[in-house]
Amino acid sequence: MAIDQEVAFPTLSTHDLHALSERGHERRVRAGEVLYAVGETTARFFVVLEGEIEAVNGDESGTHRVATIGPGQFTGEVSTLSARAALVTVRATCDSRLIELDGHGLLRAMDELPDVGEAVVRAFLLRRQMLIDTGKVGVQIVGSRFSPAAHQLRDFATRNLIPYQWVDVETDPEAEILLRRGKFSPADTPVIIGKAGRYAKNPTIADFAQCAGLTATFTDDHVYDLVVVGAGPAGLAASVYAASEGLDVMTADQLAAGGQAGTSARIENYLGFPAGISGKELTTNAVVQAQRFGAQITVPCVVRSLGLEGGDRIVTLADGTRLRTRCVLVASGVAYRKLDVPRFRDFEGAGIYYAATEMEARLCRGEEAVVVGGGNSAGQAVVFLARAARQVHLLVRGPDLEASMSRYLIDRIKAMENVTVHLRTQVTALEGNGRLSAIRVSDRSGRELRVETGALFLFIGADANTGWLRNCVALDKKGFVLTGLALPPEATDNERWRLAGRAPFLLETSLPGVFAAGDVRSGSIKRVAAAVGEGSQSVSFVHAHIQRPV
Numbered sequence: 001m002a003i004d005q006e007v008a009f010p011t012l013s014t015h016d017l018h019a020l021s022e023r024g025h026e027r028r029v030r031a032g033e034v035l036y037a038v039g040e041t042t043a044r045f046f047v048v049l050e051g052e053i054e055a056v057n058g059d060e061s062g063t064h065r066v067a068t069i070g071p072g073q074f075t076g077e078v079s080t081l082s083a084r085a086a087l088v089t090v091r092a093t094c095d096s097r098l099i100e101l102d103g104h105g106l107l108r109a110m111d112e113l114p115d116v117g118e119a120v121v122r123a124f125l126l127r128r129q130m131l132i133d134t135g136k137v138g139v140q141i142v143g144s145r146f147s148p149a150a151h152q153l154r155d156f157a158t159r160n161l162i163p164y165q166w167v168d169v170e171t172d173p174e175a176e177i178l179l180r181r182g183k184f185s186p187a188d189t190p191v192i193i194g195k196a197g198r199y200a201k202n203p204t205i206a207d208f209a210q211c212a213g214l215t216a217t218f219t220d221d222h223v224y225d226l227v228v229v230g231a232g233p234a235g236l237a238a239s240v241y242a243a244s245e246g247l248d249v250m251t252a253d254q255l256a257a258g259g260q261a262g263t264s265a266r267i268e269n270y271l272g273f274p275a276g277i278s279g280k281e282l283t284t285n286a287v288v289q290a291q292r293f294g295a296q297i298t299v300p301c302v303v304r305s306l307g308l309e310g311g312d313r314i315v316t317l318a319d320g321t322r323l324r325t326r327c328v329l330v331a332s333g334v335a336y337r338k339l340d341v342p343r344f345r346d347f348e349g350a351g352i353y354y355a356a357t358e359m360e361a362r363l364c365r366g367e368e369a370v371v372v373g374g375g376n377s378a379g380q381a382v383v384f385l386a387r388a389a390r391q392v393h394l395l396v397r398g399p400d401l402e403a404s405m406s407r408y409l410i411d412r413i414k415a416m417e418n419v420t421v422h423l424r425t426q427v428t429a430l431e432g433n434g435r436l437s438a439i440r441v442s443d444r445s446g447r448e449l450r451v452e453t454g455a456l457f458l459f460i461g462a463d464a465n466t467g468w469l470r471n472c473v474a475l476d477k478k479g480f481v482l483t484g485l486a487l488p489p490e491a492t493d494n495e496r497w498r499l500a501g502r503a504p505f506l507l508e509t510s511l512p513g514v515f516a517a518g519d520v521r522s523g524s525i526k527r528v529a530a531a532v533g534e535g536s537q538s539v540s541f542v543h544a545h546i547q548r549p550v
């Protein structure tokens with residue numbers, strides 16, 4: 001813990017303080033003066049030269065101190081990099097002398113002063129985790145742990161590393177107080193309560209983002225160099241490389257930065273992490289890395305369509321906003337397949353899950369859990385869940401695991417006493433009232449098994465997320481995006497390509513300046529490393545297109 005404090009609240013060297021003074025401006029503040037308030041969108045960054053400032057969290061019933069920042073130390077956490085709503089109020093505890101930098105000044109200083117850049121990134125990441133761990137910062141979600149809608153909100157917040165306060169109506173006496181205070185009825189739950197009187201009953205994810213101050217604002221006539229659709233590994237890699245090479249990049253994701261990889265309990269085959277790395281850690285680091293180079297990443301932000309207007313590509317969002325850009329990277333990955341069994345929709349988020357993260361593991365602690373699928377993602381989920389669940393059943397349609405799962409996972413699963421593998425089986429029925437309570441499974445001989453479980457995890461493959469590209473770029477028979485040499489001649493036999501005077505680049509779609517990378521691309525290797533490689537590579541084609549646009 002002592003080491004964490006040193007990383008979270010480092011003291012900068014005299015040399016770095018001097019260098020920051022030259023890049024910012026000095027400011028004197030009086031005791032009690034507020035530098036920025038919770039909920040305020042700000043990218044301002046303060047370094048204490050003399051005196052002390054504090055970060056406090058609270059509401060009308062009182063505030064409590066989250067941190068104190070003394071001489072040589074600085075303010076901020078992850079939201080400072082993206083100029084999103086501040087999670088705490090920052091004020092002077094005594095008369096103080098500070099250095100103030102605006103958002104651009106901070107990013108520039110991080111680029112130019114590597115020690116400062118490293119200290120800031122490490123501190124911001126740790127402070128965000130500390131704020132999450134308190135469970136007392138951010139929007140309050142009041143709801144039942146059995147409610148799919150409440151699960152969806154918590155899942156969104158968890159996947160995006162957004163601190164929130166969970167108030168369970170089943171167990172937490174504060175729930176009643178909050179509902180009574182806001183005159184909410186049980187039918188209004190889940191309810192979200194933000195700062196400055198913001199709240200929403202039965203909120204959507206977009207309402208939650210609004211309440212938490214995450215919603216991005218767009219300028220009508222702005223032309224980006226690159227709009228990336230999808231913030232999975234491919235989209236994040238492209239964002240990091242594009243922003244670090246000076247391109248003006250906006251990355252939009254409908255749900256969460258990290259994509260599928262963000263839901264992986266442990267990625268063991270990604271280069272450079274011999275002990276493995278959790279998907280959450282890998283993608284959080286990538287988001288902060290992209291933001292420190294100036295990339296904008298916005299969630300939740302559903303892209304509805306792609307079009308052309310003059311020389312620009314137009315990316316239209318679900319709310320009608322039109323983003324104008326020179327290039328687009330299609331990095332929208334794949335969507336999980338569902339089971340074709342009656343009552344499936346009744347239990348999505350109420351017992352049926354597509355990811356096995358800490359949150360889901362907690363839900364099935366000491367209980368029986370069922371995982372469906374024969375691939376590596378199913379295997380990883382089994383290994384992860386077996387640590388929390390009493391018993392894990394793995395249901396596989398095929399006759400063995402060898403054809404679809406890596407050897408190391410098969411060996412690990414075989415060595416686990418609380419895992420049972422059921423080959424040649426499939427789910428035939430779901431039971432429960434408002435929440436999954438049991439499933440029925442049958443094998444090829446018609447023998448039936450009933451498992452009492454409140455947690456069914458599906459890892460049964462996925463389909464390309466290309467609905468938003470309707471008739472805009474060429475797709476293969478399965479709906480994946482065709483690029484480069486895989487494009488049929490007729491897809492490029494048109495005036496636009498004649499004007500371009502060149503063949504499509506390796507990752508270019510049938511529309512010049514529109515690229516595709518990662519799982520969504522036809523013929524790609526469906527792996528994190530491949531997606532990262534393609535996302536990074538696409539940026540060199542973006543540069544080439546911008547130099548000779550068509």
Ligand SMILES: Cc1cc2nc3c(=O)[nH]c(=O)nc-3n(C[C@H](O)[C@H](O)[C@H](O)COP(=O)(O)OP(=O)(O)OC[C@H]3O[C@@H](n4cnc5c(N)ncnc54)[C@H](O)[C@@H]3O)c2cc1C
Pocket residue numbers: 229230231232233234235252253254255256257258259260261262263264265266267268269270301302303304331332333334355356376377380465468517518519520525526527528529531
């Ligand atoms: C549980 C699990 C474990 C895995 N483990 C491993 C592993 O150990 N090693 C490994 O190499 N690979 C692993 N994989 C596979 C790996 O995660 C994928 O290959 C990789 O994430 C693909 O990255 P991507 O960026 O192409 O797409 P994705 O990760 O699918 O990301 C696509 C993103 O696009 C967004 N999106 C889609 N449509 C839209 C739209 N219209 N508007 C806005 N946003 C949109 C989605 O919300 C998503 O965030 C695992 C996958 C899963 C599911």
